[in-house]
Each structure stands twice: as C-alpha cells, then as structure tokens.
Amino acid sequence: DSGVTQTPKHLITATGQRVTLRCSPRSGDLSVYWYQQSLDQGLQFLIQYYNGEERAKGNILERFSAQQFPDLHSELNLSSLELGDSALYFCASSSRSGGLETQYFGPGTRLLVL
C-alpha cells in the first residue's frame, strides 16, 4: 500500500460525458501527479500540482483539467469524453529528500468510455 488513494476504482460512462477522478496523496506529500496509461500510448504524464498550484504540464488535452485543493487532495476532470479516453488514470504523490523526488502511485482509476 503506497498510501495514495484514488476513487473510484472503476468508471463506465458514455461518449460526450464528463467525469471527475479523485486522488488523496500520502500524508505530508505536497506534490500530486496525474498519469494516463493506455495500451497504445503507454504511461503518459498529464499534469503536476504542488501545494495547490500547477507546477508542470505534460500531454494533457484541453478537455482535461485538474486542480489541487487546500487539503492537498486533487481532482482530474475529463470532459467531452471520447472512446480513446478509455484508460487507466494514475495519481502519484511525491516527497523530496536530499534532492531526489520519489513518486508513489495510487492503485488507479479504470475509465471505460462506451
């Protein structure tokens, strides 16, 4: 158990819909990362938040957005869903020690868009 929690575990929805994925980081971790894992694209970094502010952006579509709240949990919002958005979405939190940042992953949310 990494200490990172994600809800829901599974999500089935239809094209055009909007969903929200939730992540709670490990206690004390200020950074939250979101990743998308699909068969054809592999593991892709989407976005990072640090203590409530956006820190880095990866291959995140404009239809997707995220935020980190004062209690440090984060939400990833996916809108106008397409079939190709079906994937595993991981959240990771990190701590920095001696200049090294180590990421700890949650169990993921499996999204199926029908």
Place this chain on the structure above:
Amino acid sequence: AQSVTQLGSHVSVSEGALVLLRCNYSSSVPPYLFWYVQYPNQGLQLLLKYTTGATLVKGINGFEAEFKKSETSFHLTKPSAHMSDAAEYFCAVSSYSSASKIIFGSGTRLSIRP
C-alpha cells in the same frame, strides 16, 4: 532532454532462471534512475532507485540494478525468478534539475514459465 529505452516489450524466463530486463537512458545531466513494477490491475510500485554513490542498487523482492555510466544503462536483474515476479516493469529517469519530470520507458512484460 531525457529519454528511456527498454529493450524487449516482453521477456519470458523459466522459474528459477536469471531475470534480466534492459534499460538504457539518455540524459545530458547526471540522472536519477528508477525501476517500477506494476502487477495486474494495480498501480506502479517503486522497486529501487539510483541517485548517487554506489552503482549497484538493491531493491525489494530480490531485485537489483547496476548503473553503468559508460554504457548509459540501468539493467534490472534477479538471480532466480519466482512465479510471483510476473508483472510489467518500467524503467524511469529524472534528474536533480528536473526532479518533477520523470520520464518512463514503455515497459517490459515479464512472464515466468513453470
């Protein structure tokens, strides 16, 4: 820019045999290197990491990896494979200057034959 190449998307070994998963990286600055394991229907779990110092790094579950700067490699090994080692393994790279940007390889699926 940094990148990671994992040689072999699928590796199959017999139970009790040596496991060798190959990873080569590209980095213009001293790298930090990681191996993560992903069991079916689970998130990624950190196996081991290299920062500085000793080039042979020991991780969990009997795995170890050796950082070879001259070969830009960070191959993962285990002397004797167990059935429970069947999983997907990801090599990743970051650096002190870009600690928040961890680049993952495409993954290697390890199968264990009885």
